[in-house]
Amino acid sequence: MTITADTADRAPVLPRAALHPSLSQPLLDTMNFLNEVTLRYPQAISFAPGRPYEAGFDVADVPALIETYLDHLRERGLSEERVRTALYQYGETAGQIRDLVADMLRVDEDMAVDPGSVVVTVGCQEAVLLTLRALFTGPDDVLLVDSPCYVGVTGAAGLLGIDVVPVPGTAHGPSLDGLDRVVRELTEQGRRAKALYVVPDCSNPTGVSMSVEDRTALLARARRLGLLLLEDNPYGVFSTVRRPTLKALDTGRSVIYLGSFAKTAFPGARVGFVVADQPVESADSGAPGLLADELAKVKSMVTVNTSSLSQAAVAGLLLRAGGGLRAANEPVARHYQATMRALRDTLARELPPGETESAGVRWNDPDGGFFLTLDVPFPADEAALRRSAQTYGVIWTPMRYFHLDGAGDHRIRLSCSGVTVDQAVDGAVRLARFVKDRAKEDGRA
Amino acid sequence: MTITADTADRAPVLPRAALHPSLSQPLLDTMNFLNEVTLRYPQAISFAPGRPYEAGFDVADVPALIETYLDHLRERGLSEERVRTALYQYGETAGQIRDLVADMLRVDEDMAVDPGSVVVTVGCQEAVLLTLRALFTGPDDVLLVDSPCYVGVTGAAGLLGIDVVPVPGTAHGPSLDGLDRVVRELTEQGRRAKALYVVPDCSNPTGVSMSVEDRTALLARARRLGLLLLEDNPYGVFSTVRRPTLKALDTGRSVIYLGSFAKTAFPGARVGFVVADQPVESADSGAPGLLADELAKVKSMVTVNTSSLSQAAVAGLLLRAGGGLRAANEPVARHYQATMRALRDTLARELPPGETESAGVRWNDPDGGFFLTLDVPFPADEAALRRSAQTYGVIWTPMRYFHLDGAGDHRIRLSCSGVTVDQAVDGAVRLARFVKDRAKEDGRA
Secondary structure (H helix, E strand, O other), rough: OOOOOOOOOOOOOOOOOHHHHHHHOOOHHHHHHHHHHHHHHOEEOOOOOOOOOOOOOHHHEEEEEEHHHHHHHHHHHOOOOHHHHHHHHOOOOOOOOOOHHHHHHHHHHHOOOOOOHHHEEEEEHHHHHHHHHHOOOOOEEEEEEOOOHHHHHHHHHHHHHOOOOOOOOEEEEHHHHHHHHHHHHHHHHOOOEEEEEEEOOOOOOOOOOOOOOHHHHHHHHHHHHHOOOEEEOOOOHHHHOOOHHHHOOOOOOOEEEEEEOOOOOOHHHHHEEEEEOOOOOOOOOOOOOHHHHHHHOOOOOOOOOOOHHHHHHHHHHHHHHOOOOOOOOOHHHHHHHHHHHHHHHHHHOOOOHHHHHHHHOOOOOEOOOOOEEEEOOOOOOHHHHHHHHHHHEOOOOOOOOOOOOOOOOOOOEEEOOOOOHHHHHHHHHHHHHHHHHHHHHHOOO | OOOOOOOOOOOOOHHHHOOHHHHOHHHHHHHHHHHHHHHOOOOOOOOOOOOOOOOOOHHHHHHHHHHHHHHHHHHHHOHHHHHHHHHHOOOOOOOOOHHHHHHHHHHOOOOOOOHHHHEEEHHHHHHHHHHHHHHHHOOOOOEEEEEEOOOHHHHHHHHHOEEEEEEEEOOOOOOOOHHHHHHHHHHHOOOHHHHHHHOOOOOOOOOOOOOOHHHHHHHHHHHHHHOOEEEOOOOOHEEEOOOOOHHHHHOOOEEEEEOOOOOOOOOHHHOOOEEOOEEEOOOOOOOOEEEEHHHHHHHOOOOOOOOOHHHHHHHHHHHHHOOOOOEEEHHHHHHHHHHHHHHHHHHHOOOHHHHHHOOOOEEEOOEEEOEEEEEOOOOOOHHHHHHHHHHHHOEEEEEEHHOHHHHHHHHOEEEEOOOOHHHHHHHHHHHHHHHHHHHOOOOOO
């Protein structure tokens, strides 16, 4: 066949069946829908996005951050040539700033972490992907998630063809009885629950935090079940209550710790990390290596290494703040606490518990972080969201987007991270009007 | 069970069978071996790494590059707040600098590319991963590669469980007869050859370039076979002969174009891209979308978006250079040409064709780029490499690392990109001594 002008641009349309099934996940369309609503109603106040508050960020400061890191390298005795190489060349797959990440975890979280167990990643999303790829070997390996669950985890699992099974969550974290039951059922089917993904501090999407007792109990249970715990902690720094991480309590190396700089530094840098100190049988029957080394191998086939500019900027923030980022984030943590308080106080004023609680309107009281859960007496679906945005000027996320089991239909995720206090008040007034009007139509309030 | 100090740190060692099989690929160990040799013999001259020459890079210039991009945004009318958001926040999944990438392809490669068909990625490696994930649906879908093949492609395929089948390469590109045969055999097995990966310009690892006639013939053949072509072009800018890319010749949207800024800007930025203008059936039976949109969906589950700092630095280079990077890279292209010439001339002097050709010593004559192929009359294996490094002070890469079919045993990949002209001469002298000594032992020269 000769290619002629006749055949030009008559390209065959790829049928969806020719693409990986994960690309037809309804999840992706729901995210598109949310973006579309946000773009369509730019005047609406949005409690939807989980993006951090950027007012404290100064663009002009970026060169100084990078310079701070380069000076740090010079102080450590690197020649100008090696400093150039550090910024210019392909870098170590596991990251250039592993030691600074370990320092941060010591300062901010009292965690004793060997830099050799750290892999610096392109955001926490890559850390999730690397961990899932390394640990899941075939169709019989199953990922458990505390349900409802952050969509990045179920999305990454979908790409890798990993089955995800939800463990019912409570107002205090995953249900241990539910965990036992799910693991037992999988075992009976000849399958393996390999790991449980959990966000113990100010969870996305619910805002729930686990108590120290519940953390200890979960660790013990996981160990008994032979289950690894994937602890994701992007919001701990913004909690009003400081509790030890699962990893800090972990004496049996049951926990793989996933970290993010998207909220404590800035999302545009795309820097996250994973701590994986689990011993792994060596390929050549030598001494065991670390799971981190295996994750680095996966990374070499995903992104090769993390941007040296991004690592330098994050390192500059760490160095300038004296090692940790918790103290430096106090002002922004207070901001999130203030917007969440404004949202809750306004909801309490506009939706007085005595009047609306019996109708099924209630919300939780997170210790901080970005998110809270609002229960409503009507389906919080796309039609409701569209109407809320169009008629009331307020946007939120249907909680069922985060459920794998069809639950969460009457729940809403509210994010306080992207609004000012005034917007939080104004948005809560609008939201309360919408909830009251909508509930009234059903004769429920 | 209670966790006590007794059980502390008695972590179970994960057996290798508990990890994904791709982590036990021999490929990864060979790469480790190469790194180990390089670290162990730091005085050796290395023709192994494919890293670009960094002498032209000025660390102090990085802030100015970022500033150039931010000024460009200001000139386009963005407020300071939106400029801050562009650097600080999560960005568009498909990239912030798609328009600048499309401009570059027009200037440098005479390619007419819609910015909407571009996805900016974390290096070309992520572009490969996204493309493979989107296009390969199950165990019956097979990736063909021009053999020998860049290890990043076979590695990414391994992570995703995609079978790779080599198509024999010639001194002029992939064999069309070989391609026909491989596709026919797969079809007879009930499998589908979905795409062929090829590097038409100054290929890694061989240095081979395809003629324009061979490109046109490959395009026609791919179209007849219903095969997509994955064209990877990191070295075209460094060729002494300028030929149209496959994508520039592609009138039937058969080509997915993979690009890298690692060699034309700098590797530390980790910026690459993919052009995927193939129409794709829409999920909701609307107008067809583009494959690029699907790749962006995959990306949202891999790295969310590419570092805004890295995109800004690359954009700064593009803007400063007037849109393209070919002209700006002329000095470094001349450097690579000079080191390759020095290497070839020295080999010709030290291993005169009349004396050594009959013994099987010969090398090819690439049009430029980083790599050339050296044939030797003995197994170019790890023992040979170790001895070459230790006794002769010269390092190279066994070509068989790039073969899936056990071939390439008597071949060496030589890279000219990481050496000066003096080092190229000195290294070639050492290499010639090693080759002569080693060949003599077998009584072959």
